[in-house]
Amino acid sequence: MIVSANEIKTKGVSFFSKLLETADELIINVRGKNKYVVLDMARYQQFRQQELDLAHMLAMQDIKEGRYKVQTAKEHANELINAL
Known part of the structure; x- marks a missing residue:
């Protein structure tokens, strides 16, 4: 339904x-x-849960297929700072 x-x-x-x-x-x-x-709110929470479930599924797929790297928190922070 559309309202102005x-x-x-x-x-x-x-x-x-x-x-x-x-x-x-x-x-x-x-x-x-x-x-x-x-x-x-109930419908929003349902959408939000589905969004989180999809993000989790995609992260697990990345891990399964080796699309990740291991680094320390400091290395990660430096990488983020350098990206800015």
Whole structure:
């Protein structure tokens, strides 16, 4: 469901609760462009958990395929500083 930023301004944040009773997500349209997505907390946590699960899976795959290196914390910090 798409709502305009102006609707939110006039109806307030409680407007989200009412709309999220019938929609999984709200897209906020600002000056004719879709800019933001609003989810209820349970749905957000589900997305976040899936994102973390994917990151873990990809890290484990990198380890399995040898795409990593071993270094001390100081070496790692220096590498990060040099990258800046």
